[in-house]
Amino acid sequence: METIVQTLSQDHSRCDQLFAKAEESVAKTDWKRANTDFANFRAAMERHFTMEEEVLFPTIEKRAGQRIGPIRVMRMEHQQMREVFVEMEESVTQQDSDEYLGLSETLLMLMQQHNGKEEHMLYPLSDRVLQHDAPSVIKEMQQKGDQL
Amino acid sequence: MNATLLSLEQTPPLSVPIRFFLTAPLFGILASILLFYDGPELFNNRWGMHTLALTHLLTLGFITMVMFGAMLQLLAILAASPVPHPVLVSNVLHISLTLGTLSLAAGFLNGYNWLMQSAVILLGFSFLGFISVVGYCLIRIKDSNPIFTAMSLALSALAVTAILGIGLGMLFGFKISLPFPHILTDLHLTWGLIGWIVLLLIGVAYQVVPMFQITPAYPTRLTRWLVPLIFLSLLLWTVFYVLALFNKVPILFPRILMGLIGLGLSSFAVATLTIQKRRLRKxxxxxxxxxxxxxxxxxxxxxxxxxxxxxxxxxxxxxxxxxxxxxxxxxxxxxxxxxxxxxxxxxxxxxxxxxxxxxxxxxxxxxxxxxxxxxxxxxxxxxxxxxxxxxxxxxxxxxxxxxxxxxxxxxxxxxxxxxxxxxxxxxxxx
Known part of the structure; x- marks a missing residue:
């Protein structure tokens, strides 16, 4: 059976790959590729956030019948990452590689500690709460993501 | 609901870990000054008092200092099990570890009993405090995970190291008599370096190496077995090492166990270098x-x-x-x-x-x-x-x-x- 842990952790790795690709293009100051690569990375992240914020999180909170502290923190960290994306985009537009690489270093730490918490705690918790309904929630998440 | 999850947002204030990181390099500077004054003499005698002062300035003043700060932070970030009253706890641990290390080094250097006595009391207090607080946070975590296992075993090794160290300190400070001080010193050293320092570093590496460079994860079999096996070998080594000194078992026995530990440490090093080679971030x-x-x-x-x-x-x-x-x-x-x-x-x-x-x-x-x-x-x-x-x-x-x-x-x-x-x-x- 498909689990939340597998599906969303794999999506994290996909985002990591796109992150590394964009960073490499910027480091080489290949700005044409950097533009596309950064846009792809950002789109993948937004898709991931949307799947969580609009499908997974509300479903879990509904099942639990209460607001869950960690979910609030996850949403807050998504917001923090979005703020960094805005600055990163500016640096791509201005072709400022030093600024981009400083921001990407920062984003990576923020993103990895966030992913770690999700993969070790929130996703296993979601699988426990959802049990057999996990596949249908995954399907709903993917549909939501594809609409973007 | 998992109760520990609910505390995810309680990141301790910056002052909690940073005071340890600010102090550590100062002990590195002190150690270098000692090395400058004492010169080559330090390397000639492992049991020399000045050599012991130098070693402890580094192992307690630098290494343990950073590890205390990092643990207080990591428990909140990785384990979602933050230390209660973080500012008070870090104040007490930081002051007692700093003053304890200073008195220990000074006690080794000039041989005053009162310095050694205060070192025993301050460091004993610091380690007891750290082990109880961190132990409590680790027990509270319900999920099992190789990182938390490594942290728990490293903490147990710290307890062994500290007990042996306090005993040896009392030998100097309170002039109590201890049987076979050289054997106890060997055990203290091995448990400190391999048990406390390496096991914790391995556990932290599982988390941070893939994170910093986007590498593949460490192999699951390695993360599951390595740290518990090293810990177990260390326990058996201790028993055989003591027995071998009394000619109860051949000297080969403890050497084989140490060889196994060496094998474990090399597989960690090779695994780290291998996954780093496959990193996405170049x-x-x-x-x-x-x-x-x-x-x-x-x-x-x-x-x-x-x-x-x-x-x-x-x-x-x-x-x-x-x-x-x-x-x-x-x-x-x-x-x-x-x-x-x-x-x-x-x-x-x-x-x-x-x-x-x-x-x-x-x-x-x-x-x-x-x-x-x-x-x-x-x-x-x-x-x-x-x-x-x-x-x-x-x-x-x-x-x-x-x-x-x-x-x-x-x-x-x-x-x-x-x-x-x-x-x-x-x-x-x-």
Whole structure:
């Protein structure tokens, strides 16, 4: 059976790959590729956030019948990452590689500690709460993501 | 609901971990000064009081100091099981560890009983406090995970090391008699270096190595078995080591167990180098450099141990080539990130958002970290040279080492200075 842990952790790795690709293009100051690569990375992240914020999180909170502290923190960290994306985009537009690489270093730490918490705690918790309904929630998440 | 999850948002204030990171390089500077004054004599006698002072300035003053701070932070970030009353706890632990280490080093250097007595009391208090608080946080975690297992076993090894150390300290300070002090010293040293320091570093590596460079994860079989097997071998080694000294079992027995531990440590080093080679992030990175040096030194330690090289050389290679590089590499990621995170969180309360929070590479610029890395490498090379040709190189080696710790201190202090400056600007707007 498909689990939340597998599906969303794999999506994290996909985002990591796109992150590394964009960073490499910027480091080489290949700005044409950097533009596309950064846009792809950002789109993948937004898709991931949307799947969580609009499908997974509300479903879990509904099942639990209460607001869950960690979910609030996850949403807050998504917001923090979005703020960094805005600055990163500016640096791509201005072709400022030093600024981009400083921001990407920062984003990576923020993103990895966030992913770690999700993969070790929130996703296993979601699988426990959802049990057999996990596949249908995954399907709903993917549909939501594809609409973007 | 998982109760521990609910505390996810309680990141301790920056002052909690940072005071330990600010103190550590100062002990590195003290150790270098001692090395400068005592010179080559230090390397000739493993049991010499000045050698013991030097060792403890580094293992307690630098290494344990950073590990205390990092654990208090990591429990909140990785384990979602933050230390209760973090400011009070870190105040008490930091002051007692700092003063305890200073009295211990001073006690070794001038032999006053009262210094050794206060060291025993202060360090005993600090370790008891740390082990109980961190132990409580670890027991509270319901999920099992290789990182938490490593932390728990490292903490148990710290307890063994501390009990032996306190006993040996009482031998000096309170003139109590202890049976076979040299055997106890060997056990204290092995449990401290391999049990406490290495097991914790391995556990932390499982988390941070894939994170810093986007590498594949460590192999699951390795993360599941390595740390528990090393711990078990260490326990058996202890028993056989003591029995062998009393001629109850052949001396080969403990050597085989130590060989197994060596095998475990090499597989960790090889696994780390292998996954780092497969990293997605190929940019130059000082943390990566420091870790590679660390892993190669660890491998070299195991090879030289097999070749029966004398223990002083091994210990210097182990601490100077493996532990200190790995820790310094980690500080270059943790400190800028914590500074950024706390400023960003402070900014979060401010709807105007007029202050731009500096990114990690503005908090500690790459160039500064790179120079410090090369300076440390030079110092380490000279130190190894000084072991072979003491009379010429020792003063140069110790001065270079001192400069590298000064540079490290400069990098950390300027990061914290920048934090204060920006934090005040943000506060002024709010």
């Amino acid at each position: 940019l130059p990175d000082i943390t990566l450099n420091y870790w590679r040096v660390g892993m190669l030194s660890l491998l070299l330690c195991v090879i030289l141990w097999l070749a029966n090289i004398d223990s002083i050389f091994l210990i210097i290679l182990f601490i100077g080539g493996f532990v200190l590089p790995v820790i310094q590499g980690m500080l270059y990621k943790i400190i800028p990130f914590l500074v950024w995170l706390h400023l960003q969180n402070q900014q979060g309360n401010n709807p105007m958002k007029r202050i731009k929070v500096p990114n990690m590479k503005k908090i500690i610029p790459d160039k500064q970290a790179r120079y410090q890395f090369w300076l440390y490498m030079l110092a380490f090379g000279l130190l190894i040279g000084a072991l072979l040709a003491p009379s010429y190189l020792n003063s140069v080696a110790s001065i270079t080492l001192m400069l590298s710790f000064l540079f490290l201190a400069y990098n950390i202090y300027s990061a914290v200075w920048l934090y204060w400056r920006v934090s005040r600007e943000i506060a002024a707007i709010v």
